[in-house]
Amino acid sequence: MTEKSIKTASLAELKAMKERGEVSSPSRNATQIDLPExxxxxxxxVEPKDKKSVHLRLDADVFDFFNRQGKGHISRMQAVLRSYVDAQSSK
Known part of the structure; x- marks a missing residue:
């Protein structure tokens, strides 16, 4: 999801949009996804692995790169580190 696809609205705005028919509540009878046999x-x-809290000093430009991408920047940094560890472990 990109930042451009995220919209914000107050509760009053959402109620007004619902009254105009612009948004609707999810159907209680929504069909389930058909999965292959x-x-x-x-x-x-898969149990989650234990996490370890650390203090980490990063170059400002590295942190800013991930932070500019919005919420979840720490998780994205973790994903990059995980990818590197997996690649190095397979050698």
Missing amino acids: GFWDTAKV
Whole structure:
């Protein structure tokens, strides 16, 4: 999702939009997604790994790069680090 696709509205604005028919509540009878036969046959439960809290000093431009992308910048940094670790571990 990009920043341009995120919109904000007050509760009053949302109520007015609903009255005009611009938005609607999700249907209680929404259909479920059809999954192929055997989709869950090889599923595994993956427990989250323990996290370790650390104090980390970063170059300002590196932090700013991730921070400019909005909410979730710490998770994106973690994903980059995870990708690097996985790539190095497979060597």
